[in-house]
Structures are given as structure tokens and as C-alpha cells.
Amino acid sequence: MTDILLITGHRTNHPVVTRLVRQLKTSGFTVRIASTGDPAELGMDVVDGVEARRLRMSLSGRRNGAKVPRFSADWARVVARNAVVRAWVRVATPPRRTWLLARYDPWLRRRAKNADLIVAADRTALPAARRAGQLNPRAEVMLADDPRLRTRLELIRAVAPLQRVLRTGKVGVDPSEVVEAWRRVEADPDDPAVRHYVSEVLTLVQTLRRHNMLDAADSIVRSALGLDLPETTRDRLRLQQATLRIVSGEHPGDLAERVRAVMRHADDALRVGRVDEVVPLVMEVTDAVFHRELHADVLVSPLVSDPAGFLAPLRESQTYRALGAPSGSMSGLLADQTVASARRTAGAPTSVASSVASTAGRRPHRLLIVPGDYPHFTKGIIGALAGDDQVDLRVLYLREPGAPPRRHQRPILIGDRLRDALGLEVPGLSESDVELLDWAETIFVDWCDNAAQWVAIHAPRKARLVVRFHSLEAISPQPHMIDWSRVSDVIFVGNHVRQLVERAVPGLAQVDRIHVVPNEMRLRRFGLPKRPGAERTVAMVGWAQRVKDPIWALEVLSQLRAVDRRWRLMLIGHDFSDHQHLGALRYRDRFRARAQEDDVRDGIVYVPYTNDLPEALRDAGFILSASRREGFPVGPTEGAASGAVPVIRDWPLYAAYDGARGIFPSDWVVGSVEEAAKRILSHADAERRDRAGAEARDYVVERYDWSVVEPRFREALLGPGSPMPTREQPT
Incomplete structure (x- = not known):
């Protein structure tokens, strides 16, 4: 719908208003009427289904939403103002009276900000309409008898799809309608009724991309690049064009050039302290450079293959360096001394290793766990430490219901990190967050994501910060936006992840202690006897993601069933989500099509997600990891602990880093698919399979069970020499 705000200030003009409202309603516009008289006088057939209001002043004594204290100086000024305004209304001419009513009516102010066109029904209402227009520069103000009104209404209706996309952030129309609407803008971009769409073209393109309307977005980008645009907007559009190609599965050869162009604008804004202008540029650059279609779910990643070369356009930028710089260390960048004078004093880094050791014997260590975006990975750790008399444990979920956006919204975190590096004032936290961070001796952040950024910015210097990497963060932007001088320990779940991050994030060299410790897993409970049929069953756990590559598993099944039709592939866990990015949705569709082909269709067994995985794995004689990328593979390890014969793909993304071979026997x-099928068939004999399964169970339980891993994890988490709990260890 397109919103028309109609203001009428003279009762004798009711016939004109009635006719215009009926015309607008018939044409599909949303009409809102503001009148100095009773809107019901226009007739029920006119106001029915129309939001109509009699203009009323609201002269409350509020300032910024808060009531002014009675008898204060502000209260006295409000009382005096109200007396003057009421006197004006009593003696004012009709146009002046309508203007005053409009100025002090909060309903009209709200509606004016969302209007696409503001119409004065008569000249008495024209000053009020102009007042409303000041609140919404993109809305044109016209008189009802203006001969251009019909043309303007037709144009507004033609570009309504663009308005809907920008206002709602959603695309509820056919993409072709959006493109057609843009053509009206392209035809006359300086027309007052449409020129604001040119200034908002970046938002329009980004919204279309988020909704996978890539062709429409690309069409608008190419068209907009032909208009007279500011250089910054042009360079940002060219970067958006590259991002669209990445989403489609390409790797633009000129990505580095386009990134450099946008980062130059970011550096210019940063030097004069305009951090709010820098943030969207950083967002757009990192969306392209770290896009999952380049790194996360693919077989080959330019970031993984050549971190220094791929990240060179970023490393050349002062903005990029500021994102990872110690607090206050980039203050020299600020050219504007007025801005520089607002700097805050950054505290010097403080070592707390000695304080950890000295307090360990006297009282429980105060440990705060911040689980990050995937909290289930800390569930077992929290359970293990909760009953430990050596630890006073608290947990902070940054995305809990009602949490302030400053905790987890990426644009805010980027802005705060830049202000921190420049030595500028960073907005404060809630009192409860300040108290909790100040309470902790050690803060453990699981996943190097937004949570790690937030903690590194706001935690007091006296606290030890421990950050754990899994796998996805190694190819994500957040590690590049952390002051690593604030972090005392980093835990990696695999050595291959450590190698990549050390090459990609030079700032990690500032961290005193680096650890490689597997995930928390209770493996002894998986030793249940196998059921009949397991000898010809290959299992995959947590299969329905492109990164897990279940199509590769189907190809293995095809080769097995070509030898013996009794072979089955058991897929354990949730099905594919329908709420994913375009590449994942395309992969889902390819998987479903392949799973229906004759060579594999009857050999697939789907097992829903279960909380009793040891019982489900009694049906599996083999456990398969088909993944393209893993940090530490929990599902395959638990499968091996069940006595299933492991078949581990040499994860392509980390093959050069010996990812799989660094965790499991070679x-x-x-x-390849052929090698996987050969390994499975070579263990088809019951005796050999049982022997290999038992050896696999011994291997993972002896190395990766929590009873073995916990001492290493505690030392990394609580510091050298941290005591083990006195309670009996769970099995």
C-alpha cells in the first residue's frame, strides 16, 4: 500500500475532500485524514476503512519521553509555552490555527513520517501540510486542486513496489514488478517524487539479495551505475555487484579492486571520526570478503589457500587495522582535534596470571561463561563445572530474551570496536552487565563470534579472557575485529584450525597461551552392543547441511549397493532447514533429487533427531564423515566410540592442513568416494569389522573422552596449576 496523508482545514471544502478520498480509496491507496473539524462530517462512506483524526494539540510537559519535574525551570518554561500556544490558537487565522494544531499533534507527526504524499485539501491546510512535509523530506506536498496531482498519484503507484521493499525490508511482490518500478525511477531520477529511491538504492539492492532475488538486484545495480551518483555510492554499488556474483557461486576476479575502493572511503571517514559512516562500509566489505559461498561450505577457499594474499586489500586499510588494534592505539589517525579531544583514557593491559594462582587455594575461582551463538557446545562444560567446589560459576547468554542490541548486533559491535581502538568514548553497559563482568576473574567465551567482540571491548582489564575457536570462525570476520592484546588464552578444537587462524589473523601473536583441546564428549556411554543389520549400515550424524555434504555420502552408498543391495545409509538428525541462504537451498534440492534415484532410494534410512544417540548407533556398523570442513567432528567420534568402523573423508577445505589426519589415524x-566404498567393503567381514570397531572405540575413548580431556581444558580455562575437583569423575 502507498500512504497518502490528507489535511483539511475548512469545512466548506468537504465536497472536494469527499471526492478525493473516494478516488484514492478506489485506486488502492491507504488514506489518512487529519481535519480541524469532526471527520464524521465527511460522511461514513468516506471515512469507513480510513484512519481519520480531528487535530488536537498535546501540550504535555515531557522532554525525551520523561515528564518534567513539577516546579522545575523546565516545567516553568513548558507552562509559559502552553499558555502562549493556547492564546495563539484562540486568536489565530484559520491557516495559522491549523498549522498550530498540526505542529503539536503527535498523531500527525507519526503519520507524516510514513506518508508518500501529503495533500492539503485547501489553502487553509497548506501551512500545516508544509509543516508535516518538514518531518518527511521524501514526501512531496501538494494542493488538492493542483493539476499535477493525478500524474503524481500515478507515479507514486507505479513505484509502490520499491516503497514496500524499503519500508518493510521484505519483498512481497514479484521481482519483475520491482524492476519495472525502478525503470520509472531511472526515467527521471531527479523527479521529487522518486529521487529518494536513488539515494536508497543500496538498501534496495541489499534487501533483494537477502531474499535471493539476484537477477532483480543485478538489474537495478547495472541501471543505477548509469546514473549521476556520488563516488562513494558508485563504489559501494560495484561491491554489491561483486557480492551478487559470489552469492551465485562465482569468485569475481576484481573483488580485491572493489574492496580497496570501498575501504578508501572508510579510511577517509575514519580519519575525521565519522565512525557511523564507516560501519556500513565495513559491513558491506566483510559480507563480500568473508561470504560463506567463498569459504564456509565449499571445497576450496581462497582464504584458506592463501590467507595473506586474499586478505591483502583489507590489511592495506587503516580501518581494518583499527578493528584489530589495541584499545586507544589508533588515536593518532584522528585529524579533527575537536573529535580527538573527546577521547577516553585507555587503561594499560594488566596481567592476571599471578592473581589466578594466588587465589586458587583460598576461595573458588570466579568464572563467567559466555556461550556465544551456539550455546549447546558449552552445555556439558557448564554441567561439569557447576558442581565443582573450586569454581564459582555464572553464565551470561548475550542473546537472552530482552537483551540489549549492543550485546550482539554486528553493526553496533563494529562501531564500538572502532571507537575503542580510536580511544573514543564507547557507550556504557547496563548496571547488571557491568557488575557481572567486574565480578569475574576469568571470562570464557565459546566461539570467536560477536560474543567475543563484545567481551573484549567491555571486560575490565583485571579479568583473564579465554576464547575458544571451533571451525566457522576461522573463515569469518569476527577474529579480525578483536583486540587480541586483551586475551590471555585461546583454545582451538583442532590444530588445523589453529594453523589457519595464525596465518589469517596476525594479531593472535599477542596472546600469551595457545591450546589445542578437543570438544567435551562423554564417549564411554557409547559402548552398547550392535543390533542385527548393523553389519551393512553406514551412519551419518547431523547430516542435513551442505558443509556435511550428504550427496557425497549418497555416492558412497551407490557404490556399496552396486556390490550388495543390503547396504543402507542411516541419516540421523534434523532434515534440511528451509530458512537458509541460496547456496544451501540449491544444495538441499540437489540432495533430494539424488536421494530419489533408483540406485540409492531404497537404501536410505532417516532417523529423526534423538537425545539417545548411543541407542541409535547400535544399528550402525560404520560411521561416515563426508564433511567438506570440520573443527572437531563430534558425531564421527561418538560413532567410533560406539564400535562403528570410522570412514573419515579428508575434509577438502583443511586437507592441506592435515585436518582429518591430525585427529584420526591415517x-x-x-x-574419494571410491576409497570410502573400498574401506567399507574391506571390513564387510564380521570378524574384521568387529575388531576394527573395537580398536576405534579404544582409540577415541583413550584420547578424547571428557575424563581425559578435562584436565587439559581446566588448565587452559583456569590457568596453570588449577586443581581438579574433589568430586568423583562421571563416566
């Missing part, structure tokens, strides 16, 4: 690791 004879478990296979490089």
Missing part, C-alpha cells in the same frame, strides 16, 4: 581417512 588409515581411517579416505580421499
Whole structure:
């Protein structure tokens, strides 16, 4: 719908208003009427279904939403103002009276900000309409008898799809309608009724991209690049064009050039302290450079293959360096001394290793766990430490219901990180967050994501910060936006992840202690006897993601069933989500099509997500990891602990870093579908399979069970020499 705000200030003009409202309603516009008289006088057939209001002043004594204290100086000024305004209304001419009513009516102010066109029904209402227009520069103000009105209404209706996209952030129309609407803008971009769409073209393109309307977005980008645009907007559009190609599965050869162009604008804004202008540029650049279509779910990543070369356009930028710089260290960048004078004093880094050791014997260590965006990975750790008399444990979920946006929204975190590096004032936290961070001796952040950024900015210097990497963060932007001088320990779940991050994030060299510790897993409970049929069943756990590559598993099943039709592939866990990015949705569709082909269709067994995985794995004689990328593979390890024979794909993204071979024996690791099928068939004999399964169970339980891993994890988390709990260890 397109919103028309109609203001009428003279009762004798009711016939004109009635006719115009009926015309607008018939044409599909949303009409809102503001009148100095009773809107019901226009007739029920006119106001029915129309939001109509009699203009009324609201002369409350509020300032910024708060009531002014009675008898204060502000209260006295409000009382005096109200007396003057009421006197004006009594003696004012009709146009002046309508203007005053409009100025002090909060309903009209709200409606004016969302209007696409503001119409004065008569000249008495024209000053009020102009007042409303000041609140919404993109809305044109016209008289009802203006001969151009019909043309303007037709144009507004033609570009309504653009208005809907920008106002709602959603695309509820066919993409072709959006493109057609843009053509009206392109035809006369200086027309007052449409020129604001040119200034908002970046938002329009980004919204279309988020909704996978890539062709429409690309069409608008190409058209907009032909208009007379500011250089910054032009360079940002060219970067958006590259991002669209990345989403489509390409790797633009000129991505580095386009990134450099946008980062130059970011550096210019940063030097004069305009942080709010820098943030969207950083967002757009990182959306392109770290896009999951380049790194997360693919077989080959330019970031993984050549971190220094791929990240060179970022490393050349002062903005990029500021994102990872110690607090206050980039203050010299600020050219504007007025801005520089607003700097805050950054405290010097403080080592707390000695304080950890000295307090360990006297009282429980105060530990705050911040689980990050995937809290289930800390559930077992929290359970293990909750009953430990050596630890006083608290947990902070940054995305809990009602949490302030400053905790987790990426644009806010980027802005705060830049202000912190420049030595500018960073907006404060809630009192409860300040108290909790100040309470902690050690803060453990699981996942190097937004949570790690937030903690590194706001935690007091006296606290030890411990950050754990899994896998996805190594190819994400957040590690590049952390002051690593604030972090005392980093835990990696795999050595291959450590190698990549050390090459990609030079700032990590500032961290005193680096640890490689597997995920928390209770593996002893998986030793249940197998059921009949397990000898010809290959299992995958947590399969329905592109990064897990279940199509690769289907190809293995096809080769097995070509030898013996009794072979089955058991897929354990949730099905594909329908709420994913375009590449994942396309992969889902390819998987479903492949799963229906004759060679595999009857050999697939779907097992829903279960809380009793040891019981489900009694049906599996083999456990398969088909993943393209893993940090530490929990599902395959638990499968091996069940006595299933492991078949581990040499994860392509980390093959050069010996990812799979650094965690499992080399004879478990296979490089192709053919090798996987060969390894499975070579263990088809019951005696050999049982022997290999038992050896696999011993291998993972002896190395990766929590009873073995916990001492290493505690030392990394609580510091060297941290005591073990006195309670009996769970099995």
C-alpha cells in the first residue's frame, strides 16, 4: 500500500475532500485524514476503512519521553509555552490555527513520517501540510486542486513496489514488478517524487539479495551505475555487484579492486571520526570478503589457500587495522582535534596470571561463561563445572530474551570496536552487565563470534579472557575485529584450525597461551552392543547441511549397493532447514533429487533427531564423515566410540592442513568416494569389522573422552596449576 496523508482545514471544502478520498480509496491507496473539524462530517462512506483524526494539540510537559519535574525551570518554561500556544490558537487565522494544531499533534507527526504524499485539501491546510512535509523530506506536498496531482498519484503507484521493499525490508511482490518500478525511477531520477529511491538504492539492492532475488538486484545495480551518483555510492554499488556474483557461486576476479575502493572511503571517514559512516562500509566489505559461498561450505577457499594474499586489500586499510588494534592505539589517525579531544583514557593491559594462582587455594575461582551463538557446545562444560567446589560459576547468554542490541548486533559491535581502538568514548553497559563482568576473574567465551567482540571491548582489564575457536570462525570476520592484546588464552578444537587462524589473523601473536583441546564428549556411554543389520549400515550424524555434504555420502552408498543391495545409509538428525541462504537451498534440492534415484532410494534410512544417540548407533556398523570442513567432528567420534568402523573423508577445505589426519589415524581417512566404498567393503567381514570397531572405540575413548580431556581444558580455562575437583569423575 502507498500512504497518502490528507489535511483539511475548512469545512466548506468537504465536497472536494469527499471526492478525493473516494478516488484514492478506489485506486488502492491507504488514506489518512487529519481535519480541524469532526471527520464524521465527511460522511461514513468516506471515512469507513480510513484512519481519520480531528487535530488536537498535546501540550504535555515531557522532554525525551520523561515528564518534567513539577516546579522545575523546565516545567516553568513548558507552562509559559502552553499558555502562549493556547492564546495563539484562540486568536489565530484559520491557516495559522491549523498549522498550530498540526505542529503539536503527535498523531500527525507519526503519520507524516510514513506518508508518500501529503495533500492539503485547501489553502487553509497548506501551512500545516508544509509543516508535516518538514518531518518527511521524501514526501512531496501538494494542493488538492493542483493539476499535477493525478500524474503524481500515478507515479507514486507505479513505484509502490520499491516503497514496500524499503519500508518493510521484505519483498512481497514479484521481482519483475520491482524492476519495472525502478525503470520509472531511472526515467527521471531527479523527479521529487522518486529521487529518494536513488539515494536508497543500496538498501534496495541489499534487501533483494537477502531474499535471493539476484537477477532483480543485478538489474537495478547495472541501471543505477548509469546514473549521476556520488563516488562513494558508485563504489559501494560495484561491491554489491561483486557480492551478487559470489552469492551465485562465482569468485569475481576484481573483488580485491572493489574492496580497496570501498575501504578508501572508510579510511577517509575514519580519519575525521565519522565512525557511523564507516560501519556500513565495513559491513558491506566483510559480507563480500568473508561470504560463506567463498569459504564456509565449499571445497576450496581462497582464504584458506592463501590467507595473506586474499586478505591483502583489507590489511592495506587503516580501518581494518583499527578493528584489530589495541584499545586507544589508533588515536593518532584522528585529524579533527575537536573529535580527538573527546577521547577516553585507555587503561594499560594488566596481567592476571599471578592473581589466578594466588587465589586458587583460598576461595573458588570466579568464572563467567559466555556461550556465544551456539550455546549447546558449552552445555556439558557448564554441567561439569557447576558442581565443582573450586569454581564459582555464572553464565551470561548475550542473546537472552530482552537483551540489549549492543550485546550482539554486528553493526553496533563494529562501531564500538572502532571507537575503542580510536580511544573514543564507547557507550556504557547496563548496571547488571557491568557488575557481572567486574565480578569475574576469568571470562570464557565459546566461539570467536560477536560474543567475543563484545567481551573484549567491555571486560575490565583485571579479568583473564579465554576464547575458544571451533571451525566457522576461522573463515569469518569476527577474529579480525578483536583486540587480541586483551586475551590471555585461546583454545582451538583442532590444530588445523589453529594453523589457519595464525596465518589469517596476525594479531593472535599477542596472546600469551595457545591450546589445542578437543570438544567435551562423554564417549564411554557409547559402548552398547550392535543390533542385527548393523553389519551393512553406514551412519551419518547431523547430516542435513551442505558443509556435511550428504550427496557425497549418497555416492558412497551407490557404490556399496552396486556390490550388495543390503547396504543402507542411516541419516540421523534434523532434515534440511528451509530458512537458509541460496547456496544451501540449491544444495538441499540437489540432495533430494539424488536421494530419489533408483540406485540409492531404497537404501536410505532417516532417523529423526534423538537425545539417545548411543541407542541409535547400535544399528550402525560404520560411521561416515563426508564433511567438506570440520573443527572437531563430534558425531564421527561418538560413532567410533560406539564400535562403528570410522570412514573419515579428508575434509577438502583443511586437507592441506592435515585436518582429518591430525585427529584420526591415517588409515581411517579416505580421499574419494571410491576409497570410502573400498574401506567399507574391506571390513564387510564380521570378524574384521568387529575388531576394527573395537580398536576405534579404544582409540577415541583413550584420547578424547571428557575424563581425559578435562584436565587439559581446566588448565587452559583456569590457568596453570588449577586443581581438579574433589568430586568423583562421571563416566
